[in-house]
Amino acid sequence: IIRHVLSNDLEECFMVETAGFPPEEAATRETIKLRIDTFPEGFLIAEIHGRVVGILNSGATNKNDISDEELKQLVGHDPAGKSMVVFALAVLPEFQKRGIARQLMANFVDEARQRGKENILLLCKQHLIAYYEKMGFTHVGLSRSTHGGAEWHEMRLVLQK
Secondary structure, three states: OEEEOOHHHHHHHHHHHHHHOOOOOOOOHHHHHHHHHHOHHHEEEEEEOOEEEEEEEEEEEOOOOOOOHHHHHOOOOOOOOOEEEEEEEEEOHHHOOOOHHHHHHHHHHHHHHHOOOOEEEEEEOHHHHHHHHHOOOEEEEEOOOOHHHOOOEEEEEEOOO
């Protein structure tokens, strides 16, 4: 089941986040709560037998540069922004390779189109560029972001021209 997040999903969402990202990159419990409370319509979860096994959370902006760390804290978030910005797409390790992340993204893309958004933007590591390209994203280039001390690449999916 793919559905929007509820406030009582916080702990399970935090568990998926910390299982999916190294400690220096994972969002804190407080940040996950902020994203749930501020923009639940941009936060999808995948659920199997009542258990949260995957998450996709986001914000919206009119900015083209998404390297700003403050955006991850929803500073500058504008629900009416032309672009959706994916902050995290993660699936518990034991549920990976089943198409759950792809389904979360497909639902997210459909909803963004229905809301009249122009783009979906995200940052990923180099080894994930081809993965996102298979979902229709274009590699824009190296980002200025140094989140968690890593090198990030910007990806863009154009929804409307």
